[in-house]
Amino acid sequence: MPELPEVEVIRRGLAPLLEGRRFLGLEVGDKRLRQQSTPEELRRWVVGHRLVKLERRGKYLRFDLEGGATLLIHLGMTGRLLAGPLPTPPLPHIHLVFQVEGGINLYFQDVRRFGQVLVFPPGVKPAPLEQVGAEPFSPEVTAAWLLAQARGKTRPIKNFLLDARVMAGIGNIYACEILFAAGLHPATPAGRLTLKEWDRVLRQTRRILKLAIAKGGTTVSDYLNSKGESGLFQLELKVYGRAGEPCSRCGAPIVRLVQAGRSSFFCPACQPEKD
DNA sequence: AATCGTTCCTGATAGC
């Protein structure tokens, strides 16, 4: 599942390949993604235009095009954005293929079609980005800022971390790992964390996201980078997907708990509940 | 206002 580190690894792979190059064509499959501009809109605003800059906001990739249009791509759960020659025989679940100057094909593959490919004409703000909260590495994000955001909130810290409108880019895997590293029970009400605890959460968030980027992301089932390669951070996971296994720190069995319809994994000894 | 639950989508896997 692509979260901030996976999307960042893809951005770093694609930016040097695509920036400065012009989109030459587009082929669209017959099945639409959950959120997808029409082929006509995509051709109108993307084809014929040069990519000025490729940026990441949370889990979104933002393609800034010459002329002022914006292409927004979200990989959802199983989306892949691959660059290179089209494989033969053709891969299943390829929904869009952009032809780019220099003989490059940029193609979007997504088994479950939770992804988004949306174009916004010049002068139109990409609406989904308005909902995206602070970047975890932004200097505006401090322990005090997080404390203020969580003030009075009764929802569990796990759900709070997953809320992209507060801090963007953290999904289920990294939320579990961050809470383990910070020694906090996932059910702790967000509003009950102290400044010191928020400081731990923020430090561990940044450490883990940075390390995961360096390791090329986490591949547990579907994630591949823009070259089609797996990540390595799955080897560093301490709790995610490890229900019943002994905690690497204390040996107690890792527990699975369902919160907001998502699995949380934690060590009941290292992450005790607040009284 | 804040929080929770549901929906979308398909392939892998478990259980009978």
Add this chain to the structure above:
DNA sequence: TGCTATCAGGAACGAT
């Protein structure tokens, strides 16, 4: 062997 049920989860949306 072949069937059905369950699970994975980001974000939008509806309900309370």
